[in-house]
């Protein structure tokens with residue numbers, strides 16, 4: 279048994295093909311390379327480092343603890359967080375009158391999520407893969423056919439129209455929400471699959487830096503304009519601009535078909551954003567693209583015998599409202615790496631255990647993401663929500679090992695997502711009971727003073 283430079287020992291070098299060099303596929307390639315396996319990474323698009331930022335796909339993303347843990351494993355966390363991440367300590371809510379107030383994510387331990395550039399992170403992971411001689415990268419290769427049981431794949435070279443046939447010990451499908459690897463799995467018996475398009479879409483706008491090149495809004499927040507049925511959010515970029523995303527029912531987007539209607543709509547719901555974006559830019563950017571749809575995908579099992587596995591969005595695309603899609607995909611890579619270690623690279627055991635243990639958590643994060651849209655666009659404005667959050671934070675402060683609020687467990691811990699939901703259900707029951715006992719006065723008294731101290735009176 280050989281021992282590698284990085285301390286891993288391995289029995290046999292596996293020949294792995296990873297389909298998709300997006301965030302998750304690129305990270306997985308590095309994890310596998312670290313274990314000493316041969317990795318061939320096939321990507322439909324041009325190398326992302328050579329193409330300018332495409333509009334229409336989120337330009338920045340919120341990185342939280344699960345994603346950070348994976349980046350730490352491959353030696354990139356500190357660089358990403360300290361040098362290329364902008365901490366967001368909480369939500370900053372914009373009322374229609376233009377006034378704002380902050381709701382910290384974690385008033386007790388003061389943890390933040392980090393706004394990171396999608397392309398930068400993807401490029402960084404690809405660059406990291408170049409440090410390993412056992413990784414080969416093939417761009418402009420589109421998977422068009424797969425025989426997963428045999429471990430064989432056919433790619434179309436999009437620049438020359440040639441076809442390329444490839445075989446591997448293991449195929450990893452990291453080819454996103456519309457995965458071609460998953461498509462090949464759907465023909466197999468007992469493969470369950472569901473796809474849900476929500477009635478809301480999204481469109482990205484931009485708040486540019488101010489005249490001095492600085493931020494036009496306080497940068498260490500995720501800004502939200504919650505408007506009940508729809509919302510707008512903004513995440514900071516390193517160049518001091520903001521990526522602004524409007525989430526709204528498609529029917530509403532459709533109604534905004536003239537400049538006058540668009541401006542009237544913004545004057546009514548997001549008046550403070552108009553001078554920040556700029557009238558001309560708002561009109562140009564809004565009409566430059568159509569709103570994009572949002573899809574949630576659940577499927578299982580994720581594997582085919584000891585030959586193929588789905589990870590990332592290919593296995594579990596979620597709506598973006600918990601900021602967990604990439605984080606969950608990165609967590610897939612971490613868990614998979616642990617299973618490689620546990621089962622000493624024995625593929626049948628690794629893939630079976632991943633499939634059997636992961637689905638419950640990815641289904642859970644999908645449900646959490648759907649719920650969080652309602653919280654972000656509507657509940658955050660309600661007193662009942664803020665009182666509950668204050669209670670949660672107060673008890674968390676009092677008993678940090680016993681009571682972890684839902685948002686903290688999802689975002690700032692690696693608690694399995696399904697456990698986060700069970701935890702919340704259990705907390706709901708306790709609170710209901712507590713409210714009917716004499717302790718009620720004590721909890722509310724404490725929560726109210728906590729709320730006033732950290733959130734002000736309103």
Ligand SMILES: Cc1cc2nc3c(=O)[nH]c(=O)nc-3n(C[C@H](O)[C@H](O)[C@H](O)COP(=O)(O)OP(=O)(O)OC[C@H]3O[C@@H](n4cnc5c(N)ncnc54)[C@H](O)[C@@H]3O)c2cc1C
Pocket residue numbers: 297298299300301302303320321322323335336338339340341419420421422452453454455456457458480523589590591592598600601602603604605606607
């Ligand atoms: C608006 C929005 C905001 C988001 N915000 C967040 C956030 O704040 N935090 C967070 O954690 N997540 C967020 N997400 C989710 C996140 O973007 C995804 O979960 C993440 O990109 C998934 O990575 P992936 O590598 O699995 O898939 P992808 O990023 O889709 O990459 C798949 C890759 O496979 C390639 N590919 C596809 N088909 C083929 C083929 N046939 N052959 C070869 N290659 C192929 C594609 O070109 C692509 O490069 C957001 C998503 C959206 C839409």
